[in-house]
Amino acid sequence: xxxxxxxxxxxxxxxxxxxxxxxxxxxxxxxxxxxxxxxxxxxxxxxxxxxxxxxxxxxxxxxxxxxxxxxxxxxxxxxxxxxxxxxxxxxxxxxxxxxxxxxxxxxxxxxxxxxxxxxxxxxxxxxxxxxxxxxxxxxxxxxxxxxxxxxxxxxxxxxxxxxxxxxxxxxxxxxxxxxxxxxxxxxxxxxxxxxxxxxxxxxxxxxxxxxxxxxxxxxxxxxxxxxxxxxxxxxxxxxxxxxxxxxxxxxxxxxxxxxxxxxxxxxxxxxxxxxxxxxxxxxxxxxxxxxxxxx
Amino acid sequence: xxxxxxxxxxxxxxxxxxxxxxxxxxxxxxxxxxxxxxxxxxxxxxxxxxxxxxxxxxxxxxxxxxxxxxxxxxxxxxxxxxxxxxxxxxxxxxxxxxxxxxxxxxxxxxxxxxxxxxxxxxxxxxxxxxxxxxxxxxxxxxxxxxxxxxxxxxxxxxxxxxxxxxxxxxxxxxxxxxxxxxxxxxxxxxxxxxxxxxxxxxxxxxxxxxxxxxxxxxxxxxxxxxxxxxxxxxxxxxxxxxxxxxxxxxxxxxxxxxxxxxxxxxxxxxxxxxxxxxxxxxxxxxxxxxxxxxxxxxxxxxxxxxxxxxxxxxxxxxxxxxxxxxxxxxxxxxxxxxxxxxxxxxxxxxxxxxxxxxxxxxxxxxxxxxxxxxxxxx
Numbered sequence: 259x260x261x262x263x264x265x266x267x268x269x270x271x272x273x274x275x276x277x278x279x280x281x282x283x284x285x286x287x288x289x290x291x292x293x294x295x296x297x298x299x300x301x302x303x304x305x306x307x308x309x310x311x312x313x314x315x316x317x318x319x320x321x322x323x324x325x326x327x328x329x330x331x332x333x334x335x336x337x338x339x340x341x342x343x344x345x346x347x348x349x350x351x352x353x354x355x356x357x358x359x360x361x362x363x364x365x366x367x368x369x370x371x372x373x374x375x376x377x378x379x380x381x382x383x384x385x386x387x388x389x390x391x392x393x394x395x396x397x398x399x400x401x402x403x404x405x406x407x408x409x410x411x412x413x414x415x416x417x418x419x420x421x422x423x424x425x426x427x428x429x430x431x432x433x434x435x436x437x438x439x440x441x442x443x444x445x446x447x448x449x450x451x452x453x454x455x456x457x458x459x460x461x462x463x464x465x466x467x468x469x470x471x472x473x474x475x476x477x478x479x480x481x482x483x484x485x486x487x488x489x490x491x492x493x494x495x496x497x498x499x500x501x502x503x504x505x506x507x508x509x510x511x512x513x514x515x516x517x518x519x520x521x522x523x524x525x526x527x528x529x530x531x532x533x534x535x536x537x538x539x540x541x542x543x544x545x546x547x548x549x550x551x552x553x
Numbered sequence: 554x555x556x557x558x559x560x561x562x563x564x565x566x567x568x569x570x571x572x573x574x575x576x577x578x579x580x581x582x583x584x585x586x587x588x589x590x591x592x593x594x595x596x597x598x599x600x601x602x603x604x605x606x607x608x609x610x611x612x613x614x615x616x617x618x619x620x621x622x623x624x625x626x627x628x629x630x631x632x633x634x635x636x637x638x639x640x641x642x643x644x645x646x647x648x649x650x651x652x653x654x655x656x657x658x659x660x661x662x663x664x665x666x667x668x669x670x671x672x673x674x675x676x677x678x679x680x681x682x683x684x685x686x687x688x689x690x691x692x693x694x695x696x697x698x699x700x701x702x703x704x705x706x707x708x709x710x711x712x713x714x715x716x717x718x719x720x721x722x723x724x725x726x727x728x729x730x731x732x733x734x735x736x737x738x739x740x741x742x743x744x745x746x747x748x749x750x751x752x753x754x755x756x757x758x759x760x761x762x763x764x765x766x767x768x769x770x771x772x773x774x775x776x777x778x779x780x781x782x783x784x785x786x787x788x789x790x791x792x793x794x795x796x797x798x799x800x801x802x803x804x805x806x807x808x809x810x811x812x813x814x815x816x817x818x819x820x821x822x823x824x825x826x827x828x829x830x831x832x833x834x835x836x837x838x839x840x841x842x843x844x845x846x847x848x849x850x851x852x853x854x855x856x857x858x859x860x861x862x863x864x865x866x867x868x869x870x871x872x873x874x875x876x877x878x879x880x881x882x883x884x885x886x887x888x889x890x891x892x893x894x895x896x897x898x899x900x901x902x903x904x905x906x907x908x909x910x911x912x913x914x915x916x917x918x919x920x921x922x923x924x925x926x927x928x929x930x931x
Contacts, residue, residue: 448639454626455604455633456653456704466652470643 291530297523319524329508329525336505337532339419340487343426347434347483348476350427355438355475356468360447378432386496389425390416393497421497422504429493430486434479441475442468477544481537488533505529555617556582556707556740558603563612565598565764572598574765575612580742580757582617582707585734587743587751590761591787596744597712599761603742604710605629617707627656632706634714638697640685646672646696647681653704671699674733691722698733708740715750727754748788752776760784778821782831782912791833792877798828806911808832812874814850818909833910839879840903841867841894849901853877858896869900877902 263272299315307313323329358367377385392399393415400412415421445468453463469476494504509529512522541547558580565573573595580586588596601607602614605626613622621629632653641649650668659667672678675695680688688696694714701709711730715723731754734741745751751758752772759769760783768780779785786793796810806820808830818832842849853869856876863882870876879902894900 446637446639448635448637449641451606451626452633452635452639452641453652455606455631456700457627457656458652459627459656462656467641 294523295527297520298527299524300520302518302520319521320528322521323525323528329505332503332508333505333528333532335502336488337536339422339502339504340484343423343430343487344480344484346423347427347430348480351431351434351438351479355435355442356464358435358439359442360445360450374432374435382429383492383496385429386425386493389421389428390496393421393424416497417499417501419498419502421499422494422502425493425497426487426490429490430483433482433486437475437478437482438472439475441472445471473544474546477540477546480540484536484540485533488529488536554582554705554707554738557615557617558708558740558742559613559615560599560602561613561615563599563602563609563614565595565602565607566610572764573602573609576766577612578759578766578769580740582740583738585731585741585743585754585756587745587755587758588761589745589748589751589758589788591746594761595764596761598764600633600710600712600742600744603708604631604633630707631710632701632704632708633710633712634697634701636713636716638693638714638717640693640697640700642685644685645681646677646683646685646688649685649696650681650700650703652700657704667703668699671703674702674736675699690718691726694718694726695729698730702733702737702739706739708742709734711741711743713745713747715745716747723750730754752788760788762787777908777910779833779910780821780912785831785833785910785912790836790878792836792875794832794834794875796830796832798824798826798830800826805906806830806832808911810874812851813872816909817906818911819907820911820913822913824911824913829914830911833912834877834904835908836866836878836880837864838904838908839877839881841869841879841881842901842903843894844899844901846901849903851902852899853902854899855894855896858894867894869902871902 260272260276263275266272267275298319299317300313301316301318303310303312323333354370358370362370391397394400395412395414395416399415400409403409404412449467449471450463453467458466489506490504491506491510494502494507498504498507505525506529509522509525512518512525516522558578560576560578562575562577563573564571564575576599588599590596598607602609603616605621605624605628609622613620615621616630641652644652647665647668650671651664654664654667668681669678672681675698677692677695677699680692685693685696697714715726715730718726727750730741734754743751743754752775755772757769757771758775760767760775762783768775768784770778770780775784775788779788782793785791794808794810794812794816796808796816798806799809799815800807801820801824804819804821805817806824808816808818810816810832816832818834820830824830840849844852851871851874853871853874856868856870858868859866864880865882867879867881868876869879
């Protein structure tokens with residue numbers, strides 16, 4: 259890669275590019291992460307005690323997590339809910355991406371994409387608040403359902419997980435639609451036609467032809483959506499109830515309410531490990547390499 | 554197995570654009586039938602209506618006696634070979650061939666047996682486990698044929714499947730396709746813009762232009778007795794002489810085409826003196842002789858000559874007339890008289906009136922660029 263850079267940009271510029279990349283990686287990614295990991299293995303001490311006899315390596319912060327049933331439960335609930343969000347987003351996005359890539363005329367596809375993107379010009383908090391209003395006990399959704407006679411008393415949407423799930427699917431749909439759209443778009447339409455011509459119904463055509471081809475896109479979309487969902491703070495904070503707390507909220511509490519950065523760092527590190535495990539599993543399941551995802 | 558295909562008054566419109574004018578056609582069971590025409594003539598649209606990818610705006614499509622007009626593509630007894638073949642790249646050769654059988658719920662063992670039979674038919678025994686990507690162009694072609702035949706279609710539709718191959722392979726595949734068609738007895742419907750393909754393989758050919766079938770005939774008839782100006786110009790080469798009828802004597806029509814001598818040709822339809830008409834002479838129908846041979850009625854000057862192995866192609870500017878193209882066996886010209894034909898020299902020409910076709914009322918220019926209209930060049 260170095261050779262290639264030098265040939266294309268010349269020596270000095272190549273050095274500049276590589277060192278900028280290096281500085282960014284080291285100063286913005288590796289060092290802070292290392293600092294966090296380091297924090298997580300030390301007890302929380304007063305400034306005066308730092309570097310003193312009490313400042314030793316320990317697993318206490320991790321032990322705290324594994325001994326706290328509520329935090330463990332929230333951790334696994336976060337994983338499960340994030341998987342659910344990822345699955346729901348995939349189910350919602352796939353037909354949309356297929357429509358955009360293979361059914362819509364270029365004009366329709368452009369219009370549709372524009373309509374999808376416009377809401378994302380609005381701040382995430384505001385978008386989430388919109389759902390807060392829609393889902394309110396005396397909000398428009400309940401009014402509508404009552405008016406249609408589908409329910410006879412309003413539902414508390416914001417009580418359980420419904421609000422969080424819907425809010426997240428909505429917030430992250432583009433991160434699923436785009437990789438899917440790119441993957442499906444690159445499929446030769448004649449492949450679909452050939453499968454149909456050989457007698458395959460729509461279900462089988464998707465199962466055997468479109469989905470296998472779109473696998474790298476599905477993997478990319480799932481990874482992005484899962485990471486965003488597992489790491490989300492605003493949506494569960496706004497649309498969640500005390501019963502649907504997210505692990506990020508616990509981390510936040512340790513840092514900014516408990517003031518225990520070391521404990522918070524341990525929790526944050528656990529979340530990072532979880533995400534890495536998830537990415538690895540997904541890549542195994544879909545049999546895709548990092549190269550496929552980068553496409 | 555009944556592989557008859559009937560189109561009854563089918564038409565296809567996309568908005569204001571009419572891709573196919575109302576068309577009726579009967580294709581016999583077991584026939585090798587081709588649609589020949591330039592790109593954009595509607596032949597692919599017609600094929601898509603037979604395969605079920607398009608539903609005609611009007612009219613009906615019948616295959617093997619049952620109405621298929623509204624039957625979706627996956628329930629039609631047809632199979633298609635696509636221009637780019639559209640093999641499934643993530644599957645092996647076996648999986649490709651067995652796909653249609655798997656869809657039909659045939660068990661693994663039977664599927665494999667059928668796939669092996671088909672691999673034998675296309676002379677690729679033993680390559681079932683290969684990934685499709687490892688095959689050569691010609692092998693991919695055969696796997697595409699095997700995959701389509703696996704579902705035992707009544708009608709096989711071929712959308713210019715040979716256009717991606719090089720010339721030698723293309724010529725070889727023509728023979729092979731024809732052989733497979735004979736062996737299986739399946740109706741083949743072949744789409745092409747290559748008249749060589751259409752003429753060599755087909756039992757019958759439909760020549761299409763601008764959404765309309767111009768003529769349906771066996772290749773020989775198509776070549777010898779074109780019925781429209783488009784067919785005369787598109788199939789093979791022709792020298793065109795528009796003019797006016799001077800006299801009619803049975804089939805033979807004498808035409809004034811502005812040349813020093815009147816031209817005589819044969820017309821299949823009755824004409825009256827004074828009618829506008831066009832006479833066509835194919836390049837190989839000319840006899841070219843030395844300039845002093847007064848028995849030959851037309852005179853001209855040789856503009857150029859091209860040696861093409863068996864043939865010598867000459868471009869001759871007729872006296873007071875257009876430049877025509879003539880093909881002569883290259884040994885003949887002037888060989889016996891000792892006065893060889895040279896570029897820039899004069900010559901005399903003749904043709905046999907019984908072979909020249911006269912068509913009525915075709916004063917407009919031919920529709921296709923591909924049509925060789927030597928008169929227009931001059």
